[in-house]
Amino acid sequence: MSWLDDLSGELRARRMPRRVRHRILLELRDHIECEPGCEDRLGDPRELAVSFADELATSEGTLAAWRALRRRRVASLPAEEIGLIHRRARAALAAGFATMAGLELYVVDFSERLPAWWLGLVGGLAAVAGVGLFAAARTLVRAGDRLGRTRTGGRHLRRSAPCSDGAGCAVVPGS
Amino acid sequence: MKADALNGQLDPLILATVAEEPAHGYAILQRLKERSSGAFDLAEGTIYPALHRLERDGLLSSSWSTDSGRRRRVYSITRAGTSSLEVRRHEWKQFARAIEAVMG
Numbered sequence: 001m002s003w004l005d006d007l008s009g010e011l012r013a014r015r016m017p018r019r020v021r022h023r024i025l026l027e028l029r030d031h032i033e034c035e036p037g038c039e040d041r042l043g044d045p046r047e048l049a050v051s052f053a054d055e056l057a058t059s060e061g062t063l064a065a066w067r068a069l070r071r072r073r074v075a076s077l078p079a080e081e082i083g084l085i086h087r088r089a090r091a092a093l094a095a096g097f098a099t100m101a102g103l104e105l106y107v108v109d110f111s112e113r114l115p116a117w118w119l120g121l122v123g124g125l126a127a128v129a130g131v132g133l134f135a136a137a138r139t140l141v142r143a144g145d146r147l148g149r150t151r152t153g154g155r156h157l158r159r160s161a162p163c164s165d166g167a168g169c170a171v172v173p174g175s
Numbered sequence: 176m177k178a179d180a181l182n183g184q185l186d187p188l189i190l191a192t193v194a195e196e197p198a199h200g201y202a203i204l205q206r207l208k209e210r211s212s213g214a215f216d217l218a219e220g221t222i223y224p225a226l227h228r229l230e231r232d233g234l235l236s237s238s239w240s241t242d243s244g245r246r247r248r249v250y251s252i253t254r255a256g257t258s259s260l261e262v263r264r265h266e267w268k269q270f271a272r273a274i275e276a277v278m279g
Contacts, residue, residue: 023248024223024227026246026247026248027199027200027223027247027248028220028223030199030200030201030245030246030247030248031200031201031204031219033245034201035201038219041218041219042218042219042220043218043219043220043221044218047218048218048220048221048223048224051221051224052223052224052227054224055224055227055228055231
């Protein structure tokens with residue numbers, strides 16, 4: 001299995017959209033073709049995929065929030081559009097939880113080296129953000145249930161139901 | 176020089192490199208190596224997430240080009256990227272002067 005195959009698998013494991021994955025792989029393939037045998041210097045495929053996923057998830061959240069806000073005055077939305085907002089918000093939420101976990105680990109790891117006030121501030125803010133993320137996750141699950149029911153019934157959803165849910169859960173991780 | 180010494184400086188270094196001339200990822204990395212005389216010891220792959228981030232933030236733009244039948248993504252600096260680079264240059268000069276004043 002080649003380095004690019006490994007990277008492709010890692011990107012797929014992180015649910016990177018196919019279009020983005022394709023672009024990343026083309027860029028890295030070009031890099032390797034410029035200097036065959038340089039794969040070792042490119043670094044660990046898993047770490048690279050994580051870096052890309054972090055960048056993407058942030059933008060996914062922003063895109064989800066933006067799309068939901070732009071559609072806030074529309075009376076009804078196609079289920080596919082709600083689905084897109086839902087998927088983007090889900091990716092952003094996962095990144096948000098990973099970030100919160102990372103901050104809490106940072107507090108634990110550096111508990112003996114950094115001032116207590118700083119650790120308290122970081123830990124406290126991460127905990128508060130965690131509460132917001134849990135609230136967003138709850139809303140996201142509820143919106144997902146409604147979306148699932150609609151897919152078996154009609155093609156459009158009333159704005160007052162899942163659109164507001166989508167906007168709510170997108171704004172928190174998006175920001 | 177280890178990669179962690181570059182913390183926070185990779186973005187302006189990339190912007191400065193692309194500001195000279197639009198380039199694809201490998202070429203950007205080669206220019207970085209040449210201009211630093213190979214001083215930066217970073218995993219080469221790390222440049223790509225940074226390029227994507229800079230593009231997302233509107234500091235770089237990119238498009239596909241074909242060279243010898245090979246598709247490659249070529250990055251250019253935007254107006255916002257040029258302004259950001261100027262700010263970062265100014266900040267770096269101030270920082271370097273202050274360090275030099277203390278370290279001698």
